[in-house]
Amino acid sequence: MGGSLLVVMLLAAFLLAAGVVYQWRGTKRDIERQPAPGRLVDAGTGQRHVYVLGTGSPPVVFESGVAASSLNWRQVQVGVARFTRACAYDRAGLGWSSRQAGPTTAARAVGELRDLLAAVGVAPPWVLVGHSFGGYIALQLALGHADEIGGLVLIDPITPEDWCAPTPKQRHLIAGGRLFSYVGAVLASVGLVRLCLARLQRGSGRLGRIVLRRFGRTASATVERIVGEVTKLPAELWPAVQAHWSRPKSFMAMAAWIAGVPASARSLKEALARAEKRSSSEGSALLGRVPLVVISATHGGSSPRREHESLARLSERGRVLVALKGGHWAHLDDPDTVIEAIRETVETVRRAPPVTATPPAAPV
Template identity: 30%
Template sequence: MGHTQGAPEWVPTRDGRRLHAMVLPGPSGAGTPTVVFEAGAAAARWSWAAVQPEVARAARAIVYDRSGLGLSAPDPKGRTLQRMADDLNDLLGHFGSGPFVLVGHSLGGPVVRLAAAREPERIAGLVLADPVDEAAEVLFGRRFRTFEKLSFPVLAGFARTGLLKRSFRWLLDATPPDFRQDMEREAFHPGVIRTQREQARTFLDEVAAWREHPPELGSIPVTVISGALTGSGMNAEVRAQANAAHEHRAAQSPRGRHVIAARSGHYVPVTEPELIAAEIARLPG
């Protein structure tokens, strides 16, 4: 039997790296946009374990690993938001001329927004699941930046000792066996934390610049899904700011939509995958 996430494929980038992707082809002759998923900061293709197969009932559905995560090798030139968006656009070009629906979770939200703004003619829509958004002022204060800086040595220690895997036991227990094997092999080693730290080095400064000059998405439909619950480092104040920012982001699109995931905190792809799949299906074909 094949893997639940489909067949593996290696995608070349413009500077010679290779990105690991997995493809579920969808039904023959479906005529719907290809759906491409972008994971959160330390996550890879397996974070879409419950969403991708559901989407593939109606469309080709592609997951991949950013450089330095999953099976994709690290990027020796760094992990700026610009380079992450370039990689995503290289991946889209590998799979055809579109149209594409891009789906991003957390940090993946800004990545898909920037990629879409650079080549909007091939983008049919965006679905952003609890994304990082520049309208949330809390992201740019000293307190958040200090917390982020101090967290990386702790996470690296957890990865070395196995505590990181134990802290995500709830996620492992919720995934099918082939996903779980992938995660146990790839998701909890120190290299993941190194990539996460490299992504964070310039990310907030790049996103902060969008407060004055956000990526131009034109008429691309944008659906933003917010978790309703606190947790995963988000207290009530942070959650309220995040959701207000999400509502604002959806309102910037002429066909924007803001949806609350009532049973979810930050990990909407795990706790309400059916909601994400339904919102993808609502977008125009």
């Protein structure tokens, strides 16, 4: 009995060591084969990757969802770069950017984004394009630095009301998302995620499905949904996405950004309340006449969410655009519609620079 146990332990140790070596060699190969397409800028808390295409003004700045990298904007970014400057970047820990210590919230991301854009010479006013959680960051920046904003395009944004006071179900989702991320980081560190993704790329997802089933149906369904969205990207980007999610830092960053969603929602709600006080005496919308387009995914229905209609009313020139194709990832499902909405916003800014809301006394 003791001899059998020793054999099992030695075999497990060998497999673990082999996995670590496999992961180390794969990471080294990724760094060589998948270099950052843009610039790596020292943000004080680590390096941040920013990728700028095109020329012209106002520049368009893309803000990704909670755990997405700049790669998810590539199709739209290339289209926008045909008529103005287009800037996509990776938040802390995502894509080619390094991790940071401390809170990962929308309020902190605002300051970092402004510093990053200044470092690469992308001057305001900007047209901010935010997807999902990225809408928190775009709105937080617009409310705190109104004079730097030319326009806003929000793609199926989550609203402060969605996550300001999480329900028990939402708290369970956050806890589950963080646990899944931590487990993913451990599996990535020993090469198992890399192996599963490599087999999936070759058309065999059996190993990945076996591993995922160990973590329940929710984890399996979540990963399958993410993989489904990734496959909508141009095929030439898949190796870079695979390289990013084969590394533990991406999973740790996802855990951190997921954990910061409620605090980000509360911070934005407070910023909206302060802006409401300022604008009520003037009788104007919170964002004045800043062009604002809220692209609302129907998720199979026919009407935009009421919350999105409320967001559109933040500006006197706000409107809701219903995305009839696809769902939450409208910029992947229907990039042409998103590009056209951005083009119209850019042209509005060019024709008549908007009169923005009065900047707050203290930046958010």
